[in-house]
Amino acid sequence: MSRDKFAQQSLGGTLHGMVKKSRVLMVGAGGIGCELLKNLVLTGFGEIHIVDLDTIDLSNLNRQFLFRNEHIKKSKALVAKEAAQKFNPNVKIEAYHENIKDSQFNAAWFQQFNLVFNALDNLDARRHVNKMCLASNVPLIESGTTGFNGNVQVIKKGDTECYDCVPKPTPKTFATCTIRSTPSQLIHCIVWGKSYLFAELFGISEDDAPELDQSLDKEGNNADEIAKLRQEATKLKRVREQMGSQNFPRAVFEMVFREDIERLLSMEDMWKGKRAPVALDFDQLSEESTVPAATLLQDDQRTWSTEENFAIFVDSILRLGQRLETERAQKEVGKSAVVLSFDKDDADTLDFVVASANLRAAIFGIEPRSKFDIKQMAGNIIPAIATTNAMTAGLCVLQAFKILRYTDPEQLKRHAQVVFLTRTTERNLAADLVQPPNPECPTCSVTQITLTVDTARAKLSDLVEDVLKSQLDYGEEFNVTKDGDLLYDADEDAHLDKTFSELGLITGSSVTVIDDADEDCKVNVQFSIDAKNLPSADKPISMLRDLKIATRPKAAIPVAAPSTNGHGHANTNGTSNGTISGVKRTADEASLEDDIVRKKGKVIKEKQVMNADDILVIEDEKDDGVIELD
Ligand SMILES: Nc1ncnc2c1ncn2[C@@H]1O[C@H](COP(=O)(O)OP(=O)(O)OP(=O)(O)O)[C@@H](O)[C@H]1O
Numbered sequence: 094m095s096r097d098k099f100a101q102q103s104l105g106g107t108l109h110g111m112v113k114k115s116r117v118l119m120v121g122a123g124g125i126g127c128e129l130l131k132n133l134v135l136t137g138f139g140e141i142h143i144v145d146l147d148t149i150d151l152s153n154l155n156r157q158f159l160f161r162n163e164h165i166k167k168s169k170a171l172v173a174k175e176a177a178q179k180f181n182p183n184v185k186i187e188a189y190h191e192n193i194k195d196s197q198f199n200a201a202w203f204q205q206f207n208l209v210f211n212a213l214d215n216l217d218a219r220r221h222v223n224k225m226c227l228a229s230n231v232p233l234i235e236s237g238t239t240g241f242n243g244n245v246q247v248i249k250k251g252d253t254e255c256y257d258c259v260p261k262p263t264p265k266t267f268a269t270c271t272i273r274s275t276p277s278q279l280i281h282c283i284v285w286g287k288s289y290l291f292a293e294l295f296g297i298s299e300d301d302a303p304e305l306d307q308s309l310d311k312e313g314n315n316a317d318e319i320a321k322l323r324q325e326a327t328k329l330k331r332v333r334e335q336m337g338s339q340n341f342p343r344a345v346f347e348m349v350f351r352e353d354i355e356r357l358l359s360m361e362d363m364w365k366g367k368r369a370p371v372a373l374d375f376d377q378l379s380e381e382s383t384v385p386a387a388t389l390l391q392d393d394q395r396t397w398s399t400e401e402n403f404a405i406f407v408d409s410i411l412r413l414g415q416r417l418e419t420e421r422a423q424k425e426v427g428k429s430a431v432v433l434s435f436d437k438d439d440a441d442t443l444d445f446v447v448a449s450a451n452l453r454a455a456i457f458g459i460e461p462r463s464k465f466d467i468k469q470m471a472g473n474i475i476p477a478i479a480t481t482n483a484m485t486a487g488l489c490v491l492q493a494f495k496i497l498r499y500t501d502p503e504q505l506k507r508h509a510q511v512v513f514l515t516r517t518t519e520r521n522l523a524a525d526l527v528q529p530p531n532p533e534c535p536t537c538s539v540t541q542i543t544l545t546v547d548t549a550r551a552k553l554s555d556l557v558e559d560v561l562k563s564q565l566d567y568g569e570e571f572n573v574t575k576d577g578d579l580l581y582d583a584d585e586d587a588h589l590d591k592t593f594s595e596l597g598l599i600t601g602s603s604v605t606v607i608d609d610a611d612e613d614c615k616v617n618v619q620f621s622i623d624a625k626n627l628p629s630a631d632k633p634i635s636m637l638r639d640l641k642i643a644t645r646p647k648a649a650i651p652v653a654a655p656s657t658n659g660h661g662h663a664n665t666n667g668t669s670n671g672t673i674s675g676v677k678r679t680a681d682e683a684s685l686e687d688d689i690v691r692k693k694g695k696v697i698k699e700k701q702v703m704n705a706d707d708i709l710v711i712e713d714e715k716d717d718g719v720i721e722l723d
């Protein structure tokens with residue numbers, strides 16, 4: 094029996110043929126990605142390309158079923174390919190152990206796909222793929238999970254919302270003063286250890302830490318305190334110079350667990366009605382700490398005592414110091430400065446943050462926690478649930494069928510869905526039809542055009558005169574910017590003679606053109622650059638197709654009100670692109686589950702009736718047994 098007999102029976106000949114012929118891209122081979130790849134391969138998608146930048150970690154094995162113990166430290170993309178290939182040798186799989194943001198994955202490269210699946214874990218990469226899919230006009234299926242919640246969203250340029258149409262809330266931040274002066278919860282101490290102490294000693298400075306909000310409080314009266322905190326940070330930078338010496342742990346300890354605390358204590362007003370902090374004593378803890386750090390580290394589910402945390406602090410700070418010194422000694426001349434960054438899976442960095450956070454907690458009378466617990470908190474970990482990933486990956490494939498089947502945009506809009514998986518509402522599975530693009534969206538309301546440019550030869554004047562004015566009909570009033578910097582407008586012609594290379598315009602970069610005409614003003618356009626050597630007889634800039642830029646609507650179209658039916662797009666930890674708002678939906682509002690139940694009944698009664706608009710149809714044709722899920 095042929096391998097795809099069942100897939101063909103389930104999908105019907107037509108859809109199965111489309112699936113077989115399609116070439117798809119899957120970005121991310123982690124929790125959702127492994128499940129999705131297995132589904133794609135078993136469904137018989139003809140050609141699958143996988144991109145993942147990471148290697149396999151022990152902590153992935155409980156849910157990323159394509160990976161085994163012997164694969165630890167190997168490329169996720171390559172191992173996933175090898176494992177999945179065995180399920181179906183007829184499928185062609187290509188794997189890339191790369192970052193999807195690399196310039197080789199340009200719009201022209203994206204254009205080879207019928208469909209792209211996002212199986213990522215961070216906003217930045219999701220946004221990037223969203224942009225590339227818009228630029229290359231390839232449909233995208235976006236997905237994410239957080240614990241028991243999952244979501245899948247169909248994105249098609251011009252027809253549906255894109256990933257950026259609904260703004261995502263920024264991750265939670267803490268006021269600097271809470272973190273640096275008045276912690277009241279363990280999470281404040283953990284953020285202090287991770288984003289302040291660790292960053293100041295081994296990495297980039299606090300100013301760059303996204304979790305710390307340095308703005309003044311409402312009355313603007315914490316300015317003095319912030320200035321003092323800056324001085325402390327400068328002093329700490331000086332302590333950094335002792336790194337590598339045996340005295341380094343003591344120098345850091347004395348500064349942050351004694352001197353800074355004594356300074357805080359001297360501000361008596363701060364502690365009125367509050368428990369005042371108690372500084373720690375290096376010599377006393379040193380005497381009391383008798384168990385070696387290596388032994389304690391074996392016991393990471395138990396909450397360590399203060400002297401045990403002291404032992405881990407000393408041990409981990411020495412380890413990190415030596416590591417940084419070694420990496421610096423090996424640094425190639427001219428390469429950027431070596432820094433360490435916190436990673437919950439990097440034992441040295443985690444041990445340091447756990448011990449520092451617990452020592453600070455002891456100072457402020459806050460309950461300490463085990464390394465195991467702090468790892469979850471420091472890594473913003475909501476446990477990943479294998480079944481949520483599996484269900485979400487299944488839903489991705491069901492939506493993919495719709496994209497393949499409904500090539501007519503009007504039909505697709507009637508069928509493509511945003512699906513939510515949740516435990517917080519009265520149903521586990523809920524769906525909305527896709528929403529139209531938000532006309533105010535900073536990403537998709539901008540027309541995307543790819544320019545093929547011989548960047549050594551093409552000058553900005555070629556873009557302005559030949560492409561914009563001659564080919565695209567721009568008048569005199571428009572401006573050209575790169576990442577917000579002005580390159581050209583009617584009063585700024587200083588860069589016209591510079592080549593694209595000289596202006597730093599290479600593959601992957603883009604320029605935005607905003608028309609300032611009073612009449613028939615064109616929509617904003619983003620030109621993505623695809624650098625290529627073009628024959629010298631040809632023009633140095635060419636566009637993929639003949640284009641006409643649309644004009645802006647006269648009056649601004651009001652932004653669609655946020656949906657109230659759980660169509661949330663929260664993102665707190667970068668694991669998911671959406672969580673459920675918890676708003677209950679009535680049976681009439683929610684389409685999916687009800688329709689399935691209702692139509693199942695209908696199928697039994699009206700077995701031979703096939704209606705293209707139905708959500709679920711089960712047809713039993715003699716020559717081509719079909720179960721169509723829609
Ligand atoms: N820019 C990127 N380019 C390519 N792959 C990426 C990029 N950003 C993230 N990824 C990949 O997306 C996948 C997301 O998978 P998942 O959410 O399961 O995360 P994980 O890192 O495997 O697990 P966890 O974060 O829970 O330890 C990861 O394998 C990650 O390497």
Ligand SMILES: [Zn+2]
Pocket residue numbers: 254255256257258259530531534535536537538
């Ligand atoms: Zn958009």
